[in-house]
Amino acid sequence: MNTHSPAPVPQQTETKVERLARSTAVHAVMHTRHKGLIASLVAMVVLPVVVTALYLGILAQPQYASETGFVVRQEESVSASQMLGGLSQVLGTQSASNSDLLFEFIQSQEIVRRINAELDLVSHYSQTWPMDPVYSIWPDVTIEDLGSFWRRMIRITYDKSSGVIMVEVRARSAEMARNIARQIVSQSESMINTLNVQARRDSIANAEADLDDALMNLRDAREALVAFQARTQILDPQADIQGRMGVVANLQQQLAQALVDYDLLLQATDNTDPRVRQLDRRIRAIEERIAGERASYSSDGFASDDNSYPSLLAQYEGLRVDVQFAEEIYRLSLTVLNQARATAERQQLYLATFIAPTEAETAQYPRNLMLIGLTAFFAMMIWSICALVYYSLRDRG
Template identity: 55%
Template structure:
């Protein structure tokens, strides 16, 4: 019979049975707690093993790493090796010669200012002359002249086969020589002080010194040409000024002579003084005639012929005085009767022109004398403060510096190319 079916009544338990059931459940709980304590103790003494990841795979070079490495070799190490081998194995030693000079000018007085008592500088500005010399040292003209003297092409082409970098090809044209001249010659110019420092490099110390001496010699020749041109211009200008002053003086004198011939008066001032003397004399005669007339009138009658003669004398003197006075203000200019105010103005103008022309002519003569004296001395000259030196050891090419610069440049180029590659790779 099934006691668990629905509606079945459970049997009635006695107190003893219930007590045993409780003890049994208590014992089960204690056993379960003891098992849990034992398991906890075991877990403390022996923790569970953690999970271990699998070991990483060994690294290996990828194609891009090989490309970067080959780029370092091809773009940095190999060119640097070639540069080092060339500089230390094939590049020829170069010796440097140094020289320094400046353009100086003498102080003198210009010819025109000598007449006025002033002083000045002639010969132009030192700065402009130094600028001309600075450009001349780097020009084709000086290269042609030094080439004709020292044969630059032959000296710098002798090592063309073994050292083409620091040499020039044997069939170089004059334009090529001018370009190469800028490589072997360095000129430093301070415009404030006018000082020039020139450095010339060559395959031997003696040849470098010869080149430096040639530069100084050609510079002096250039300064002499500037002097000659300045002297020629000075003499030409002085002669032109003298001719103009002489023509002006001749014209002024001719105008004065024409005035005297036309008026038949040498000096209107003296003529006026003479005529004023005549008037004064007539005034005195008139006064005397009036006195004589009054005296005669007191002793004789008016019908006396002497009275008539005295009156006639007075009238003639008065007419003469009036005529002389009219000559000073009349507008009718003739040979014998002239307009004195206008003549005096013309004469004074002519005299002033002649005096100015004479002073100008005197100043022009002084200028010509000063120009001639300047021709006899050199107003511009080249002052050499460092004579061409002779090197005892080769300073060039600066191999260590060139190798270092090449290493820096090649490394930067390789790094830039590598960064560009990785940037494009990441974006792609």
């Protein structure tokens, strides 16, 4: 009897591929952290995008935009500084730009208060409250909150190099947007007119004050010159000294003639002749007189005032220059005052509107696709950063 036992079945060996597949399958098991990551993605990215899309598609009300553009212009006029030879350029004085003031005025509470009194902004923008809380305001809003909402509903573009100001206004209706834009232009013109009135008043007041100072300085200079003439009893030292020089010249001529007569008389007679002694006395008298006149050039001859003639002449020249300078300043101040009054009669600053307030035909705001895209982008960025920080801290731990 054949009792051979059956041959053993060979065991099938596990290949590398199978081991790798089994290992991969084990590692592909979803852990708790993976579920948390997916949940955070849904909460931080998907949910905000869905909420934003639903709000913009259902609750957000359409907004119409009106655009206007203007620039502040100034008339060319001759100023006092230009008449003085550009003194302001030497000193480097500059005034603030009127366009900068207007740019700040359009964003201020003052213009919001004025336009609200004209168009009732609160009633218009609170129509959709509380259905559209993002783009609406509550009926009992304060002026501070209304100003903040105003800066959201208008967009201002200001080019400092050219002074051009572009304003875009958003409202619930196209007509209201255009009316608000018109009010912005009207209030801006009113603000420019106020600046004109103030500038005119200040320019005339300054010119009149300068003229009064110039007139007072002219009076003081002339009074000082008259006092000098009364003290010295000399109206014009130059004319007086020329007269004295004429006297000296005449005396020198008489002295020369007397010397000639004296020499001729000596040739005809001797020293005992009475005529010789008389001519000798005449010659000495003329010489003393000439010496006295020459001495008067350095002294005015008054016992109470021993000022030298050159000093008197220097004082007179200084006083005369002061009078001439005061007269020139007075004439210039009078010209500046006339120029200021002529300039005040016309408007120096004016608002040039090169784009009239437009009326929209379709609602351009809110821009749903752009807002949804921005929401998705920033949400994804925040979620990615948070995930990277989490795994970085987990690996270090």
